[in-house]
Amino acid sequence: MKPLVLNTIMLTVISGTIMVLMSSHWLMIWIGFEMNMLAIIPILMKKFNPRAMEASTKYFLTQATASMLFMLGIIINLLMTGQWAMLSTPNPISSNMMTVAMAMKLGLSPFHFWMPEVTQGIPLSSGMILLTWQKIAPLSILYQISPSMNPNLLMAMATMSVLVGGWGGLNQTQLRKILAYSSIAHMGWMIAVTTYNPTLMLLNLMIYITMTLGTFMLFTLNSSTTTLSLSHMWNEFPLIPPLILTTMLSLGGLPPLSGFIPKWMIINELTKNDMIIMAMFMAMTALLNLYFYMRLTYSTALTMFPSMNTTKMKWHFENTKNMILLPPLIVISTMLLPLTPMLLVLP
Template structure:
């Protein structure tokens, strides 16, 4: 019976572990690092659909504090973890954790926003993985060498990464802005502030990638 708090918390935690939300995220960066870019792409995008379908259906019965805690932890750890990475796949794994944090926070107030954010996240992450595959780069230093060989492709990669970081006026900024608006409407200014500040961490490591 799903209305019982214990069963709801257990299922939420299990699904959070499956999608890779903090603090159950430890498996995700090393697993993504160990996979090739094509399998990594499936892991970072397609594999999120089924758990999120369940999470969206269960959102009304879930514990709001648990969802907010999972979301805030994920955005902070996702931003913090990516800072010292030189491996592109690990960086995308931490970026994924941060994005999932944004989605899980707003799921209790406006599931449509979660679906929008998930769709945009899947498109941007797919684009990032595919460009890395085309440029044959898995480390920051190999990405730096591609500029002379494929300038247009490298510029596209930079724009995709900045969009993932949520830099206005790029696509990735829109869902974050809408989520912050929704949280402010729900009278959660502190949560919105922490989320916005944690987004700066992600943006920093993407900017660093673009300057590499």
């Protein structure tokens, strides 16, 4: 893709999301979603092949259905209240429709089937955008309509999402599918706390985005797409396997690392609101995620791929790909735990 075309498309994607974030008119929000959806399709098909075309088609059909449900919710709200302004609280019917539409856009269970397939069929750079930037706009809508949302619907989707996200990734060897199931589980954690403390959802989103960006950049260095290609990385980039180990364990929510902060605070918030069984269930399903992250770190950093003494070493001490943001992303995704007391005072 030509640089000018790529820059124009990326600008449209960013503009669509910013329009959703800044608008207070339901029609402008819907237009922002449409701009974002139509501009992301060429990015998903950046390396054109039948697999990418299939993934883009699945993504388009799912997002178009979600946009239709979202517009239906907007029209119902217009008929009930007589205004387009977002400041008015949506009525329960339109709120449920909007919640389901945003769940489809985010890939929450039971609308998660498209996400692993789409992420697997597109390049690593496109998958990075799909699993990070594309989450911001739908979650901002859920944040703004959180007072009128149905808590039972949210908890049902959150429970299924953390279970599917943990179970689905257990037998995967494709890194992009593993990160897609990880995204489903993280979205479940965010949705679970939306009713009680929406600010915690935003904190979880920011930490999730930094961890996922760092993980994708580490995979991009060696163009790794399977666990087998990760096991060869020690032979080319000897410094990268320990970094993958720490970011993976942070994604899993292991205590000394940054990924533990949102899980700790969400479990704390659920417990304060007498959702003890839900908090215990989510903590137990987090162990499933931690298992397949540990499996990846085992094949990457804790073992060496069998090699003969005559094998040529291919260590690349000079970086061949420009990853300016990788060092700060790794630092943020692993060392934020001392800031937790400051974050505990969030409203």
